């Protein structure tokens with residue numbers, strides 16, 4: 001890692017980092033230095049710094065690991081930052097190691113989950129330096145938080161739950177991480193959350209059809225001893241439950257502030273993993289809840305058959321713990337859960353529909369409003385004002401996808417009303433809905449169980465979305481990156497597959513395979529930078545264009561596509577220039593909001609013009625809170 005500067009001295013002259021030049025790790029030190037000459041020798045600047053790699057300029061060293069050196073790099077126009085990991089020079093001639101380096105990218109791309117670091121490209125810098133371009137993580141590893149102080153249990157649970165979800169996605173694709181530890185979990189600020197998880201380092205991940213560990217010599221054990229499951233310590237059968245154990249270790253460490261088996265050398269730790277029982281967490285810290293202790297100890301069972309069998313079961317148990325204390329405090333065992341009263345929300349729709357309604361349930365995907373009177377029509381779009389952190393409500397939009405009649409409500413033991421499915425939401429709106437969901441989390445589930453959901457209606461809603469285009473079908477937001485799009489596609493696929501089970505016959509059942517094919521086509525279209533670029537450009541979706549540029553679309557390709565688009569509609573360029581001129585005036589006058597709006601209008605007209613992107617993203621970056 002880069003040593004940091006104790007005072008506020010000037011940035012390093014070699015790499016621009018926060019450390020004195022003399023301590024710059026990017027400098028290769030001549031051999032004579034190690035020979036003990038008194039005279040300090042001049043350091044050799046890192047030749048990669050300042051060079052262009054693909055479409056990015058290498059800016060500074062981020063750190064070195066066992067396989068490679070990682071640099072921060074920036075797109076000179078869009079300003080988007082990426083991390084570039086170069087395989088160590090000495091390893092580039094070794095096909096085994098190059099293969100393992102590529103396996104990491106392959107494993108990550110197979111999964112494509114928002115809580116896993118995204119990999120954009122994988123290439124060779126001539127003559128023989130391999131590198132991968134990945135999402136830059138501006139944050140800190142979970143280990144730094146654990147070392148700094150005892151972590152708030154609510155934060156730990158949130159981190160563990162995000163990890164469990166990322167790992168569930170990995171396991172679904174046949175990938176077992178095998179090196180879970182707090183150092184490999186980055187926490188970044190995203191969508192209003194201070195601890196958004198990014199899991200990284202799939203360098204020794206096991207893929208279903210191939211095993212990167214097999215690339216290590218026979219008998220060599222891979223992993224980090226403190227987190228290794230017994231079967232991993234003795235080179236046994238590795239499967240998803242191996243990751244359950246490691247996540248259990250992280251849960252233990254987060255709860256108690258220490259690991260059960262440490263010190264006294266690697267063989268001692270490996271033996272302890274095999275034979276010794278961990279000290280129960282409540283013996284270390286009696287304030288830990290019995291429920292959490294039970295979950296941790298179950299995850300740490302020596303025999304995989306005694307652990308949670310998959311991440312979904314582990315996550316469900318952690319979720320119970322998260323809800324536990326309020327429930328326990330509010331009611332005796334067996335009594336109904338306490339009812340948090342949701343706020344009344346303004347709900348407006350077509351034909352002057354306006355009500356103040358209290359949702360009984362809120363989740364990422366939607367809201368349920370108990371309502372006895374006339375319900376808004378199915379498939380009508382409603383706007384709902386949800387209370388937000390700043391005091392002013394944010395407006396979210398959704399579609400009425402289900403009516404629950406009085407008869408159905410009696411059968412399902414719930415209230416009559418309607419369900420509103422929310423579309424893709426911008427960050428602040430999503431945060432407001434998440435907060436509402438958290439507020440209602442201690443309430444019993446009132447919507448029907450998935451098997452009881454009226455499948456035909458849900459299917460109709462998806463078919464209607466399919467008619468709107470690929471973004472609408474996937475429920476993706478224009479600003480979503482490639483991992484989010486892949487995740488959305490998988491979610492809609494899962495939903496359709498579940499519906500298929502409920503539709504045994506009839507014309508609707510035959511529509512499912514067609515919709516599944518449409519989902520795959522939408523995912524392929526939006527998942528490929530080359531294809532997505534033109535769709536986004538035509539829609540004026542400059543966010544999407546920026547993602548495609550960051551993913552490596554070269555400027556000449558971009559300009560050729562732009563010329564093709566302008567030849568279809570030459571007015572676009574003039575329109576963009578008019579907005580650009582207004583934006584510049586507004587920016588000069590210090591009217592930032594107007595400047596942003598004008599830049600956005602310019603970009604919507606001519607989204608492939610990189611010269612328009614530059615001032616817009618510059619301004620956005622200046623406004624971003626650090």
Ligand SMILES: Nc1ncnc2c1ncn2[C@@H]1O[C@H](COP(=O)(O)OP(=O)(O)OP(=O)(O)O)[C@@H](O)[C@H]1O
Pocket residue numbers: 001062063064065066067068069070083085117134135136137138200201203
């Ligand atoms: N995507 C990224 N964004 C920001 N910083 C990163 C990123 N990837 C790696 N780093 C930084 O670079 C350092 C080295 O990363 P790398 O993955 O090579 O290290 P490592 O985890 O020690 O690897 P290994 O397990 O292969 O030894 C990390 O410690 C981290 O600080």
